[in-house]
Amino acid sequence: MTHTILYVDDEIKETGIQRVLEREGNYLVCPFSDGRKAMAAIDDGLVYDLGLIDLSLQWGSDGLDVARHSRQVNPKVPIIILSAYDQPKCETEFPICLLKPVRTERLLETIGQRLPR
Numbered sequence: 001m002t003h004t005i006l007y008v009d010d011e012i013k014e015t016g017i018q019r020v021l022e023r024e025g026n027y028l029v030c031p032f033s034d035g036r037k038a039m040a041a042i043d044d045g046l047v048y049d050l051g052l053i054d055l056s057l058q059w060g061s062d063g064l065d066v067a068r069h070s071r072q073v074n075p076k077v078p079i080i081i082l083s084a085y086d087q088p089k090c091e092t093e094f095p096i097c098l099l100k101p102v103r104t105e106r107l108l109e110t111i112g113q114r115l116p117r
Contacts, residue, residue, distance in 0.1 A: 002027065003049040004029075004048045004049050004050075005029050005030065005050050006042075006048040006050070006053075006070065007052045008031075008032045008035060008052070008057065009052075009054035009082065010034070010054065010056075018031050020104050020108070021052075025108050025112075034057075035057045035061035035066045038053075042073050048074075049077065050079075050080065050111060050114060050115055051067065053066050053070070053080070053081055054083070055082065055085070055097075056083070056084065067093075067094055078096070078114040078115070079094050080098060080111065081097040082100050082102065084100045098110060
């Protein structure tokens with residue numbers, strides 16, 4: 001079974017995370033560099049098994065907006081927050097937070113633990 005990951009990061013090309021998810025994790029990735037477009041896709045019925053969302057986004061909405069919207073529309077879908085900051089402001093609301101840059105093994109392990117088998 002191939003899992004689909006909603007990946008929201010305004011630096012998609014720079015991080016290399018999408019390539020890791022597709023090539024090493026064998027995941028189908030729905031990438032968005034704009035939080036508003038990600039939320040619109042969620043509203044339009046985008047089906048995904050996990051949200052991987054960068055905390056700091058440019059262009060109008062931050063990662064918390066996207067994560068909260070995802071949880072509101074799809075409450076059973078797990079969310080993993082990515083952050084370049086050591087103490088992200090979302091720890092209590094979204095306790096699974098990976099510090100960027102994240103090691104490939106840690107990223108894939110964390111995702112694998114949260115996806116349905």
